[in-house]
Every structure is written in C-alpha cells, then in structure tokens.
Amino acid sequence: MIWNEKMECMSRDEMTQLQSERLVKLVKYVYDNVEFYRKRMDEHGVKPSDIKGIEDITKLPYTTKDDLRDTYPFGLFAAPHSDIVRIHASSGTTGKATVVGYTQNDIDVWSECVARCMSMADVTKDDIIQVAYGYGLFTGGLGAHYGAEKLGAMVVPMSTGNSKKLTTMMVDFGATAIACTPSYLLHLSEVLRDEGLLDQIKLKAAICGAEPWTEKMRTEIETRLNITAHDIYGLSEIMGPGVACDCKYHAGLHICEDHFYPEIIDPKTLEPVADGELGELVFTTITKEGIPLIRYRTKDLTSITHKKCECGRTSARISRFKGRSDDMLIIRGVNVFPSQVEAALINVEEVTPHYMMIVDRENNLDTLEIQVEVDVKYYTDEVKGIEKLTKKIATVIQQALGISAKIRLMGPNSLKRSEGKAVHVIDNRKLY
Numbered sequence: 001m002i003w004n005e006k007m008e009c010m011s012r013d014e015m016t017q018l019q020s021e022r023l024v025k026l027v028k029y030v031y032d033n034v035e036f037y038r039k040r041m042d043e044h045g046v047k048p049s050d051i052k053g054i055e056d057i058t059k060l061p062y063t064t065k066d067d068l069r070d071t072y073p074f075g076l077f078a079a080p081h082s083d084i085v086r087i088h089a090s091s092g093t094t095g096k097a098t099v100v101g102y103t104q105n106d107i108d109v110w111s112e113c114v115a116r117c118m119s120m121a122d123v124t125k126d127d128i129i130q131v132a133y134g135y136g137l138f139t140g141g142l143g144a145h146y147g148a149e150k151l152g153a154m155v156v157p158m159s160t161g162n163s164k165k166l167t168t169m170m171v172d173f174g175a176t177a178i179a180c181t182p183s184y185l186l187h188l189s190e191v192l193r194d195e196g197l198l199d200q201i202k203l204k205a206a207i208c209g210a211e212p213w214t215e216k217m218r219t220e221i222e223t224r225l226n227i228t229a230h231d232i233y234g235l236s237e238i239m240g241p242g243v244a245c246d247c248k249y250h251a252g253l254h255i256c257e258d259h260f261y262p263e264i265i266d267p268k269t270l271e272p273v274a275d276g277e278l279g280e281l282v283f284t285t286i287t288k289e290g291i292p293l294i295r296y297r298t299k300d301l302t303s304i305t306h307k308k309c310e311c312g313r314t315s316a317r318i319s320r321f322k323g324r325s326d327d328m329l330i331i332r333g334v335n336v337f338p339s340q341v342e343a344a345l346i347n348v349e350e351v352t353p354h355y356m357m358i359v360d361r362e363n364n365l366d367t368l369e370i371q372v373e374v375d376v377k378y379y380t381d382e383v384k385g386i387e388k389l390t391k392k393i394a395t396v397i398q399q400a401l402g403i404s405a406k407i408r409l410m411g412p413n414s415l416k417r418s419e420g421k422a423v424h425v426i427d428n429r430k431l432y
Contacts, residue, residue, distance in 0.1 A: 004116055007258045008313045012306060015314070019261050020053035022286035027051045027060070030292055033078040036071055037294065054261065057284065062270065062295045068098040068237060079103050079290050088236050089137045097137075100236050101290040107146065109287060110239050113256045114147020114232075117245030120254065120311075121205045121230040123177045125152030130170060132180035132188075133210065134420050135159045139240030140210050144179040147242060153177075160184065160420060163191045174202045179241075182208040182217055182229070183422035186353055189224040190413075201225070207232045209241050211421045212321050212339050216346040218250075220353060231320065237296055238283050244318060249310045252317030259287045262316055263295070264304050267325045278303050280325055281318065299326045329427065331359060331366045334403045338424045341370060344400035350378040350389055354415045359427045366429070368405040370397060376412040 010018070028048040030037040040061050041047070050059055068076060077084065084101040102110070123129065129148045133140030141159055148155045156173060158166050160180075167188060169175070178185065185206055192198045203225055209232035221229045233253050234241035243260050244253035255262050264279040265272055273279040281300045285292045301322045308314050323337035330336070338357060345351055356371040372393055380386070386409055393407045 004112070007256075008116065008254070008315050010258075010314060012314065015257060016054055018258055019286060020055075022258075023054050023057060023261065023284065024048075024051055026284070026286050026288075026292055027294070030078055030294065034076060034292075036067065036076055057261065057263070057295065058272070060284075060294050062282070062297050063293050064297050065098060065237065065299075069096040072096050073099040074101070076291050076293070077101050078292055084290055086142075087137075088139045088142075088240065090236050098237055103289040106239075106288060106290050109259055110143060110242060111146040111150040113239065113259060114143055114242035115150035116256060117230075117232050117242050118147055118151055118153075118177075118179075118207055120245045120247040121177070121207050121228065122248065123148075123151060123153065123205055123207070127151075127176045127205075128154045128156065128173055129177045129179060130156045130158050130166065130173075130175045132158050132160055132166060132178055132184060133241075138420070139234065139236045140179075143234065143240035143242060144207070148179070163188060164195070167191050167195060167197055170203065171197055171200045176202050177205045177207065178203060179207045179232075181210045181418070181421060182213040182221060183211060183353075183418050184420070185221055185229070186217070186224075187417045189221065190352075192225075198225070203227050205230065207245070209233055212323065214339055214343045214346070215250075215320065216343050217353060220346055233318075233321075235298060237293060238285055238298075239288070243283070247309060247311040247313065251309060252305060252319050254309065254313050254315045254317055257316050259285065261286050262304060262318065264302065265297075267299075267301075273303075275305050276303050278322060299324045301325055301328075327425070329357075329359060329425065331368050332403055334401065336368075336401050336403070340400050341397065341424070344396045345372060345393070348393055348396055350375055351393065352412075354417070355424060356415060357425045359425065359429055361429045368403065369408055370405045371408045371410050371415065373410045373415045374412060379412055 031048045044061050046059050083103050085104050086102045088100050090098045131144045133144055135141030145155055204227055206227055206229045218229045230246055232241050232245040234243040244255040246253045261284040263282040265282055267280040281298045281302050283296050284294050302318045304316055304318050306316050323339055328335055352373045352375050354373045358369040360367045390407045397405050
C-alpha cells in the first residue's frame, strides 16, 4: 500500500517548514524563468528576497485561468521544452484551451499523489483497476493510469465510449476497482442492471472525480454496486487528478499539501477566511517544474480544516465542494447550484439521478425548467400519475432552491448519458 506516512502524517510545524522551504525556491524559480511572473511581481513590488516563508505567500499576486489563456500556449512554462516530456490541455469549451506541461519529475510526483489517493480507497497492488476516464489531452485517463501503475496494480485502460464492452470486461477480468466520473458510474450501474450482470462483478471500490457530486449521489452509487466510492479531486492547471482525495471516513478530502499549498479566500474581497468558512480554493504548486503556478484561483467553493483525521493523516482536508463561483447560477436573484438539484432529486425514489436544467429569459424574467427522467419502475402513461409526480418534484425543488421551476418529466433513458464530465445546465440567457 502506498501511504507516505512521512508526508501524510507530518506535524503541522514540520509541514509548514517544508512548505516554506519549497515556496522560497519556487518564487525564485518562476521569477528567473517565467517572464509573466517576473513582470507581475515587479508590478506588485515583490522581489524573491521578500518571500522568506509560507507566511509571506499573501504578498504574491493571484493567477487565473485567463492568465493561462492570455499566454497560450507555452507562456507560463518555466522549464525548457527539452525538459517537457508531456503536454495536457483543457477542452477549451469556455474559451481558448489551457495548456500545461510536465517534466519527468512532475510525472513522478503526479503518479505518487494519485497512488496515495487510491490507497485511501484501500486499493493495492493486488487489485485490478479499470480506468474509465478519457485518455488523451484530458488529464483524467493518464493521471489515474500512472497512479495505478505506481501502486503496482493491474491496469485496464478502458477509457470511455463503449459501456457494454466495459461492463463485459469488468466481469470477465474480475475488476475490483474503477476510476471514472460519478455520473458515468451511475450509467454503468444501469448497464450492469439491464444486462443482468450486477451479481457477477467483483468491484469493491470506485475513485470518482472530474465533476462535482453529492454525498447522496455517493450513497446511491454505493448502494447500487455494493462498493465504497471515494472522491478524488484535481484540475489540469495544478496537476490533474490526485491533488486530494477522501479516506474511508469521508470527512473531507486530504490534500497532498507537500506539493500543493492550499488557501481559502473570499471570492469577492480576495482575503483569506478562517478554517471551516466557505470560500474559494486557491493553490500554489510548490514543487512543479514544467508550469508552476502561484496562488491559482480554482473557482471551486469549499472550506478547509487542519485537524487530524481519524485515519491518522494530518494533512489538511477540504470539504465536499458546494459548487464553483463561476458556474453558480443566479436565477431571479437567487444563487443556485446544480448540486442542489441533484441532492433534492435523489430523495425522490420515482426518478433517476439524471436531469437537465434549462435557464432562459422571457419578458425580462428568468425562467427555470428542469427535465427529470422517471425511473422505469414508475413510468406510466396515466395523466393523474404524471401530474401527481410533477407536483411532488416541483415542491421538492422549491424547498431546495427557494424558487419555483417548471418540471418536465422525461421517459426512461431519454436524457443523454455522459461518458466524461456530465453537463447538467443549458443557460440560454448567455445568447442574449
């Protein structure tokens, strides 16, 4: 089992000292090698010699995704191209793609971090792991793949795209663990059910990430498949999957903070908030060589604790994400997160966890329609039954969101299934 006790169980003073030493080296490294940071620090009147420890990190400027896009493709790289052994990039669906590069040491660190995360799910070298994240420029597939190999486990690089083949091999190969998005795993559970294979699988654990999900969704996955499901977190700008993961106690995600220094800030004032308070997660990559980032604003909303976990790890933990500050919807003056809809619908046994939110604007008034897929066991053509269920869901949504929504019931398997990151929102207001 990969459990880096030296790092994951360090005292707070020891970790702070290590982070301080690495931050001092990082700041000098980026100042000397990245023109963007040199200019940005000069503009803020900050010199590398001003940074003497982790307590000085607030003197440094923030970095945003726009900065990566503005310096596309290689403007934030610190290492020469001859030292870059791999490139990954975001999809670019909301703008120009963000490109990241890795040195061999970066790849080694990444593999170690993912292996640590898989160990939190009690995955070992004796397991057979299906990696059902997308391979290619997306960090999920290769990130999970190399981490599983670091453990010494048998890796089945399935990727996505053929769910029936994946479930067949899950049975034939005796896969004991799977790495994929939670929404895709729910889809796979339906495929296994429909194919009559649920009682033939040997799956015991899932490492799910790449999209936000709720505790209720975790319970749904664990109940359907009789497994334990763990939340792994990462983003390509920082590294990829493996930045943090939850252990068997599910009391927050343990950060690999010997490599990634976390801060929680108020997204409006940009000032730090106290442990336990909700804010935006910010990371500094204190060991990254290819494209090190200083105070990168993730836009993910969470809180942090530095208390020791029941599992024995002392590493800082972040709570399950409430959402993102930049994909929070404001509908008729109310803040709405898709995760709130998901949590509400899982309490309605007549429907599946699959849904679509459609936001529009009519006569200068925001409208919200939620398409909800009815479970095949409860699907009926009776008008009275449809009306009753529609009213029930509308009440549940009203209580969860604080605003009313038009509910449209959809037939079983009618909503498109995602094999990557699930898309739950269509906001037509952006077209105006």
